[in-house]
Amino acid sequence: MSISKLVPNTGLANRQVVVTGGARGIGLATVRAFLRTDATVTVLDKVAMPVELKDRVTFRSVDITNKKAVAAALKNINVNVLVNNAATSGDWGKVINTNLNGTKNVTDVVLPGMLKRGNGSIIFITSVHTAQAFAGDAAYDASKHALLGYMRVLALENASKGIRCNAVAPGSIYHAGRTGKLSEKQAKTLGTRVPMGRLGEPEEIANVVVFLASDAASYITGAEIRVDGGLSIKNSLIA
Secondary structure, three states, rough: OOOOOOOOOOOOOEEEEEOOOOOHHHHHHHHHHHHHOOOOEEEEEEEOOOOOOOOOOEEEEEEOOHHHHHHHHOOOOOOOOOEOOOOOOOOOOHHHHHHHHHHHHHHHHHHHHHHHHEEEEEEEEOOOOOOOOOOOOOHHHHHHHHHHHHHHHHHHHHHHOOOEEOOOOOOOOOOOOHHHHHHHHHHHHHHHHHOOOOOOHHHHHHHHHHHHHHHHHOOOOOOOEEEEOOOOHHOOOOO
């Protein structure tokens, strides 16, 4: 299925948007979605951008676990929207250092400028893992739960200061993360386990991210929106 519906332009033109992990998967789809709104996009990633986008975004090769490097990369950029998307899987130390500490590094660099200007939107990409446990994924689950708690506290502390903080929780998304290695047949089979009968697409996450960043979501803060085809509400005891 090809997702062609786009979020309309709702006040994002010329706004400065930073997307971490924006060179592939959900991050790349998010970059493309913001470009359609005429926002100015900066990408922080260790993976190079696709050739066709190199002249349309500002790219910085950065390891977000290095706070000084993040600060240098974002120097003199007045960030209006931050999308904390970068994440990894693997051993506990690597996952927590990237998914949680790295995300906090970027947020720490960006938030003071937002507070000074009195406006800003910070969006965290969490996961269906914040609603369901997955055997063997303790580190990843823990990191995403921690991000959700971190987001909620930031939202509470900064709501009166013009800063909105929200999260988008993807389910099983095709061509993103681990599902990117699946064949089309395998993806269809896996999709039958989702109440909507298919895996999601990165664009379906990106559209919600753009909505939360836009003026259309001006009264939304502290929310986690699940974009998972109903996976998080499924009773696993029922086929």
